[in-house]
Amino acid sequence: MKILRYLLIISALACGINACTKLDLPPMNIIQDNDVFSTSGGVQIYMARMYSELPIEDFRYSPQRGLNMFWIISPFPAVTGEALSRDQRGAMTEAVLYWGDAYKLIRETNYFLQALPKYAANFEAADLDSWIGEAHFIRAFTYFSLAKRYGGVPIVSDVLQYPAEDINALDVPRASEEKTYDFIAADLDTAIAKMSGSNQQGRASKYTAAAFKSRAMLYAGSIAKYNQVSLFDDSHNRLCGLPPEKANTYFKAAYDAAVLLDGHFSLYKKAWAAGDKEAQYQNYVKMFFDGDSPENIFVKQYSYPQSVHGYDAYMVPLQCMGPNGYSSEVSPTLNYVEMFDGLPKNPDGTIQNLDGSGKYILYDNTMDIFAGAEPRLRATVILPGDNFKGQSIEIRRGIYTGSAAGGISPLIPAGSTIQYPTTNIVQSANGSQTPYTLPNGTKMNPAGASGTFFSEETCSQTGFFIRKYLDESLDKSQVKENNEDQTWIEIRYAEVLLNKAEAAYELFSAGQTGANYQQEAFTAINLVRERAGADLLATAADLNDLKVVQKERRKELGFENKIWWDLKRWRILDKEQNNSLYRVMMPFYVAENYKYFFDVRKDEKNRFYNFDPKWYYEQIPTDEINKSHSLKQNPGY
Amino acid sequence: MRKLLYAIATLAIIATVSCSKLDNFPQPNATLTGSVVDAGAGKTTIQTETGGGGTRVKLEEISWSDNPTPFYFYSMQDGTFNNTKLFASTNMISVEGAFVPLVQYDNAGTITVDKRQKVVLGSGAQNITFEVEPFLRVEWVSEPVVNADSTITVQARFSRGTTNPGFQNDVSDLFLYLNTVPYVGNNNYDNRYSKQVTYSGSAGNALLGQTIVLTTTGKLPTKRSYWLRIGARTTYGLKQYNYTDIKKVTLP
Numbered sequence: 001m002k003i004l005r006y007l008l009i010i011s012a013l014a015c016g017i018n019a020c021t022k023l024d025l026p027p028m029n030i031i032q033d034n035d036v037f038s039t040s041g042g043v044q045i046y047m048a049r050m051y052s053e054l055p056i057e058d059f060r061y062s063p064q065r066g067l068n069m070f071w072i073i074s075p076f077p078a079v080t081g082e083a084l085s086r087d088q089r090g091a092m093t094e095a096v097l098y099w100g101d102a103y104k105l106i107r108e109t110n111y112f113l114q115a116l117p118k119y120a121a122n123f124e125a126a127d128l129d130s131w132i133g134e135a136h137f138i139r140a141f142t143y144f145s146l147a148k149r150y151g152g153v154p155i156v157s158d159v160l161q162y163p164a165e166d167i168n169a170l171d172v173p174r175a176s177e178e179k180t181y182d183f184i185a186a187d188l189d190t191a192i193a194k195m196s197g198s199n200q201q202g203r204a205s206k207y208t209a210a211a212f213k214s215r216a217m218l219y220a221g222s223i224a225k226y227n228q229v230s231l232f233d234d235s236h237n238r239l240c241g242l243p244p245e246k247a248n249t250y251f252k253a254a255y256d257a258a259v260l261l262d263g264h265f266s267l268y269k270k271a272w273a274a275g276d277k278e279a280q281y282q283n284y285v286k287m288f289f290d291g292d293s294p295e296n297i298f299v300k301q302y303s304y305p306q307s308v309h310g311y312d313a314y315m316v317p318l319q320c321m322g323p324n325g326y327s328s329e330v331s332p333t334l335n336y337v338e339m340f341d342g343l344p345k346n347p348d349g350t351i352q353n354l355d356g357s358g359k360y361i362l363y364d365n366t367m368d369i370f371a372g373a374e375p376r377l378r379a380t381v382i383l384p385g386d387n388f389k390g391q392s393i394e395i396r397r398g399i400y401t402g403s404a405a406g407g408i409s410p411l412i413p414a415g416s417t418i419q420y421p422t423t424n425i426v427q428s429a430n431g432s433q434t435p436y437t438l439p440n441g442t443k444m445n446p447a448g449a450s451g452t453f454f455s456e457e458t459c460s461q462t463g464f465f466i467r468k469y470l471d472e473s474l475d476k477s478q479v480k481e482n483n484e485d486q487t488w489i490e491i492r493y494a495e496v497l498l499n500k501a502e503a504a505y506e507l508f509s510a511g512q513t514g515a516n517y518q519q520e521a522f523t524a525i526n527l528v529r530e531r532a533g534a535d536l537l538a539t540a541a542d543l544n545d546l547k548v549v550q551k552e553r554r555k556e557l558g559f560e561n562k563i564w565w566d567l568k569r570w571r572i573l574d575k576e577q578n579n580s581l582y583r584v585m586m587p588f589y590v591a592e593n594y595k596y597f598f599d600v601r602k603d604e605k606n607r608f609y610n611f612d613p614k615w616y617y618e619q620i621p622t623d624e625i626n627k628s629h630s631l632k633q634n635p636g637y
Numbered sequence: 638m639r640k641l642l643y644a645i646a647t648l649a650i651i652a653t654v655s656c657s658k659l660d661n662f663p664q665p666n667a668t669l670t671g672s673v674v675d676a677g678a679g680k681t682t683i684q685t686e687t688g689g690g691g692t693r694v695k696l697e698e699i700s701w702s703d704n705p706t707p708f709y710f711y712s713m714q715d716g717t718f719n720n721t722k723l724f725a726s727t728n729m730i731s732v733e734g735a736f737v738p739l740v741q742y743d744n745a746g747t748i749t750v751d752k753r754q755k756v757v758l759g760s761g762a763q764n765i766t767f768e769v770e771p772f773l774r775v776e777w778v779s780e781p782v783v784n785a786d787s788t789i790t791v792q793a794r795f796s797r798g799t800t801n802p803g804f805q806n807d808v809s810d811l812f813l814y815l816n817t818v819p820y821v822g823n824n825n826y827d828n829r830y831s832k833q834v835t836y837s838g839s840a841g842n843a844l845l846g847q848t849i850v851l852t853t854t855g856k857l858p859t860k861r862s863y864w865l866r867i868g869a870r871t872t873y874g875l876k877q878y879n880y881t882d883i884k885k886v887t888l889p
Contacts, residue, residue, distance in 0.1 A: 230742070237746065578810065578833075578835060606829075612690070626706065633707075
């Protein structure tokens with residue numbers, strides 16, 4: 001009996017001991033810190049996620065539909081005035097507001113910065129430093145994306161704990177715009193200090209952070225200098241606007257950051273040859289496709305089929321349209337084309353299409369007027385009649401059937417927005433054209449194979465198409481949405497040179513000494529111009545206006561989704577888009593003498609552009625305002 | 638089968654029961670009316686446009702919180718406002734538009750001027766008037782004239798509405814707006830016929846107080862009415878327009 005009792009006790013205890021096996025386990029189906037942060041593979045996976053969320057405005061961005069959206073009709077260049085588009089008929093500000101995703105990514109960086117040091121023993125110190133630097137870079141990139149939109153934003157530099165923390169502590173108010181930019185600068189300084197000079201492609205290095213700092217600080221400097229809007233909260237924080245007296249501090253920071261890249265990167269000139277316009281043109285085209293380009297500082301790679309975009313499908317000229325349609329989304333404006341060197345110009349800088357007696361100048365070929373154009377123009381814009389994918393891109397508005405004797409007078413009065421007259425002109429409504437019989441008996445379609453039609457809008461709207469980033473080797477059958485995978489270059493060395501030039505010019509014009517700023521700006525501008533095949537500045541004294549730097553930037557970085565932000569930070573967009581119509585250049589064929597003339601006019605479709613000055617600071621999403629007790633909305637919303 | 642019918646009937650009864658009582662909170666019945674007038678001569682209302690570019694009324698309800706999220710509504714284009722669906726509440730009320738701000742800050746963010754009005758809204762109507770200094774006073778000098786070529790010529794004048802030098806920014810635009818409906822302003826005009834003049838830098842300031850002649854562009858279709866208005870603006874802040882009142886012109 002006693003034995004039985006012992007047995008019972010022992011078995012009871014034995015059962016009890018079993019229960020001592022730890023039950024309080026972390027859920028097995030959720031990845032733990034230990035799984036991620038203890039190996040370099042885990043860290044790389046975490047990094048990949050953060051990079052994929054980085055707010056890069058690339059082939060998958062448009063202000064209408066936001067970031068990481070394949071459908072980029074309503075293209076960004078048609079918002080800035082670089083181009084017109086059938087799907088974007090005026091100025092706009094972003095319709096999809098970047099806010100919630102930013103704070104998600106910021107939380108991921110904060111979490112990374114908090115968790116990784118606990119596993120420091122697993123890694124080499126250099127690796128650890130580099131990763132910490134990268135996280136700081138990603139956080140700075142994200143905060144800059146917020147600051148350029150909203151001004152001062154809530155700064156969260158730790159992992160917020162919910163529900164452990166008091167709800168009021170989680171309701172972080174906006175910091176001043178100054179503190180926000182200073183936070184970005186501090187993060188980038190950490191990144192520069194901790195990272196090494198090279199990294200895997202698509203990831204940041206010390207120089208990426210420096211290049212990016214030159215951009216961010218340049219923005220801050222010009223906002224400090226040119227901004228007119230002010231907004232304070234109850235605690236005296238200036239949420240919109242930077243103190244003007246800090247402009248030079250920011251410009252100096254931008255300049256110093258740009259100098260860090262000296263000698264480590266260079267402009268892409270692998271196929272470049274002095275004095276050879278064709279080589280310079282080819283070189284400029286190739287720059288966007290060379291994975292080993294010494295100019296690429298930070299890129300975002302795509303790879304079919306996992307990660308793709310549809311840039312070519314939307315942008316190619318009509319006659320190169322792929323099997324699923326689209327094409328012709330972006331037609332560069334004449335205002336943009338006229339900025340380039342080597343075109344016949346009137347004294348006021350507009351293109352010369354009329355002779356001294358006010359008659360059209362006649363050309364044998366539509367490319368003749370562009371014979372002397374700087375190579376960068378051809379590499380950025382497809383000109384009418386230029387060669388692309390082995391064919392001549394045919395752009396023609398109509399055939400002039402009237403008499404050419406004694407010259408042809410302008411078809412419509414200067415500055416007019418009326419439609420072309422129908423007498424003496426044959427035109428086409430759309431791509432199904434009725435050929436016109438020329439005096440020599442040959443037949444010719446009134447409009448070119450890529451337009452321009454007077455009704456159908458899938459064609460060139462301006463006389464031009466975009467060339468930059470288009471993949472010439474892509475077969476027509478492959479020009480489809482979600483089928484392209486060329487690399488997006490987010491920061492290239494040309495931008496850093498232009499950042500440097502602008503910061504230096506601003507410092508020079510503010511009377512700052514410390515370096516020969518005027519000379520530095522002059523050198524940087526001429527490096528960019530030389531590679532582009534543009535006219536060089538003769539002396540440093542010719543760099544006498546900020547407009548010189550601004551124009552160079554618009555030419556070099558056009559169609560790279562940067563110009564809108566530039567025009568905004570210079571606070572000139574509301575003047576450029578003030579009840580404005582952009583100009584176009586329409587080629588006409590003269591039946592009588594088999595020549596071409598160009599009619600320059602305001603946009604035929606009457607797309608007026610009006611930039612509302614309140615858009616300099618975007619609207620903070622209203623649901624965020626409603627959720628918070630302390631978020632203050634920007635002025636005018 | 639019958640069971641099923643009963644079941645459906647029961648469900649229907651349960652479902653419809655929830656349709657009875659709805660909202661037991663009384664509907665908002667406070668009314669706020671008022672106008673924004675020129676503090677200077679004449680006390681005329683400050684003409685504006687409807688919507689985002691025009692004058693708006695800002696209500697900060699301080700019944701519950703010192704730091705409320707503001708509620709806005711827009712004024713009508715003649716500078717008066719009327720909202721009949723407000724809840725009874727205590728508010729700090731101000732207006733924002735093309736005039737010297739009612740709340741001003743110095744460079745350190747300290748409030749230096751605060752002309753907000755504390756208003757208790759209850760049942761019934763409250764009428765308030767804000768006296769403000771417009772950036773520009775825009776006036777008709779004479780009646781619009783219809784020309785033989787189907788255009789309309791007007792004479793206008795703009796002058797400073799404030800003596801405060803901090804708000805005397807450069808005059809940047811003068812605009813003769815034309816529309817085919819009585820709602821006309823920078824938000825609503827026919828861009829084929831309206832005439833804009835822009836001034837760069839301080840060039841526009843030389844024209845303060847001068848009579849300026851403006852003519853519509855393009856040939857207007859005849860035998861119909863048009864509504865005209867002149868707007869002008871400075872480079873201050875959000876660069877909103879000040880306006881004249883609206884004149885109707887009928888082309889024979």
